Amino acid sequence: MDNINIECEPKSIGIRLPLQLESKDLFLHQNGCLLLVSEDELKFINEKRKYNNSKNSILEWGEDKKVYLTEEGDAFIINKPLGEGKFGEVKLAQNIDDGAFMAAKECIFSPRGSEGKTKERYFNKEKENLQGLGKLAGQLNMLNKESKQKTIISIFPYVHGIDYKDINNLNSKKTGLLIVKAIEALAEFHDKGYLHLDINPGNLKWDEKEKKCTLIDLGNANKGLEKKDVTILGPQGALAPELDPDKIIKVGRTYTTKTEMFSMGILIEDLLDKVTDKNSMEFIELQTLVAALKSSAEIRPDTLETIKKSIEVAEKIGLDPTYLNSTKALFERMAAKMILEPLERLTQELNKITISESLKIENVGQPAVTFSNEAEKVASNTPYILPILENHFENPIIISKIGIGNK
Ligand SMILES: Nc1ncnc2c1ncn2[C@@H]1O[C@H](COP(=O)(O)OP(=O)(O)OP(=O)(O)O)[C@@H](O)[C@H]1O
Numbered sequence: 001m002d003n004i005n006i007e008c009e010p011k012s013i014g015i016r017l018p019l020q021l022e023s024k025d026l027f028l029h030q031n032g033c034l035l036l037v038s039e040d041e042l043k044f045i046n047e048k049r050k051y052n053n054s055k056n057s058i059l060e061w062g063e064d065k066k067v068y069l070t071e072e073g074d075a076f077i078i079n080k081p082l083g084e085g086k087f088g089e090v091k092l093a094q095n096i097d098d099g100a101f102m103a104a105k106e107c108i109f110s111p112r113g114s115e116g117k118t119k120e121r122y123f124n125k126e127k128e129n130l131q132g133l134g135k136l137a138g139q140l141n142m143l144n145k146e147s148k149q150k151t152i153i154s155i156f157p158y159v160h161g162i163d164y165k166d167i168n169n170l171n172s173k174k175t176g177l178l179i180v181k182a183i184e185a186l187a188e189f190h191d192k193g194y195l196h197l198d199i200n201p202g203n204l205k206w207d208e209k210e211k212k213c214t215l216i217d218l219g220n221a222n223k224g225l226e227k228k229d230v231t232i233l234g235p236q237g238a239l240a241p242e243l244d245p246d247k248i249i250k251v252g253r254t255y256t257t258k259t260e261m262f263s264m265g266i267l268i269e270d271l272l273d274k275v276t277d278k279n280s281m282e283f284i285e286l287q288t289l290v291a292a293l294k295s296s297a298e299i300r301p302d303t304l305e306t307i308k309k310s311i312e313v314a315e316k317i318g319l320d321p322t323y324l325n326s327t328k329a330l331f332e333r334m335a336a337k338m339i340l341e342p343l344e345r346l347t348q349e350l351n352k353i354t355i356s357e358s359l360k361i362e363n364v365g366q367p368a369v370t371f372s373n374e375a376e377k378v379a380s381n382t383p384y385i386l387p388i389l390e391n392h393f394e395n396p397i398i399i400s401k402i403g404i405g406n407k
């Protein structure tokens with residue numbers, strides 16, 4: 001009888017290879033890991049790690065073999081280029097202990113000049129943001145004493161997919177999916193309490209298999225949803241008009257979630273410029289998003305309104321509803337936060353009502369909702385409370401009788 005031993009299957013058999021790799025680039029190791037180094041190379045690297053104590057340094061051998069050793073004691077083998085930006089070259093990397101694919105962004109500069117200072121600031125900021133989001137795998141800082149050149153290398157997770165800037169020849173419906181997911185990615189970033197401040201098609205990646213958009217390039221991003229600044233940040237050519245860099249008095253210019261949404265409007269406009277069916281109903285629908293996001297600050301939708309609008313458009317153009325599950329879940333989460341946070345604040349202030357008392361459900365035949373006076377005051381000043389209540393309680397008539405409406 002044949003002996004089938006499932007345990008023999010390599011652990012990493014289901015691994016998704018980065019687009020830049022082929023299976024022949026990888027070696028299968030005894031522990032089931034698929035690595036970019038052979039068994040001999042792995043032994044060599046581990047010997048060096050043990051005896052050299054060479055942390056925060058680069059180990060090089062052969063023609064172009066390189067390993068970055070971080071302060072934390074991790075080792076990353078460096079492979080093919082992933083892309084290049086203003087601040088540095090990004091290469092594919094792999095953690096040789098667990099096989100995880102990473103990206104390594106590297107920059108060599110003279111720390112003296114103003115350009116060097118800008119680069120250093122960018123790398124420090126990106127490090128801080130990646131750390132804050134739990135995404136930094138390590139950063140190497142090295143100074144070449146002879147040339148006085150500084151090298152900084154940041155290592156963070158590899159993101160599957162292609163840049164939005166390289167997307168061409170799609171029809172409007174497919175582009176619509178990429179747009180909804182771009183809005184979702186930005187809204188999620190805002191939900192985590194960050195502004196990205198450089199929304200442009202080179203900083204968004206599309207993963208076709210997962211139908212997911214990921215924001216990259218966090219060197220301009222800011223913890224906090226408002227940033228006052230006198231310097232010009234953000235995507236060139238896609239700055240909201242209220243941030244007009246030609247203003248003589250630059251003080252008081254404030255980047256907000258709404259200024260980000262303007263940049264998103266420009267990004268969507270650029271994507272729509274490249275679609276194959278400009279006369280379609282889907283194209284016209286998607287243009288309504290551009291018009292809303294490019295409108296003046298007073299009437300421009302905020303993050304939550306933008307997600308809501310994008311879901312409505314997605315439904316009109318007939319996108320597969322399963323693709324919208326995560327978008328809808330995010331909308332609900334953010335909307336609930338907008339209701340609960342003010343209610344919680346009010347509860348604390350008055351120190352007498354609690355959320356459960358203020359949102360009392362009476363089970364008389366059908367569920368109804370009653371509010372205490374104070375809670376009602378807050379609720380009526382809280383946008384989006386109606387759709388949320390309607391979703392949670394099945395009797396919208398009673399809710400609307402209370403007089404709590406949309407914004
Ligand atoms: N985590 C990642 N996974 C995969 N590819 C990446 C990753 N980060 C960056 N890249 C690739 O490298 C390119 C440059 O990266 P990034 O935008 O972060 O660099 P940058 O120097 O800040 O660029 P710029 O400021 O000019 O936009 C990206 O457009 C992308 O193609």
Ligand SMILES: [Mg+2]
Pocket residue numbers: 085202203217
């Ligand atoms: Mg970039």
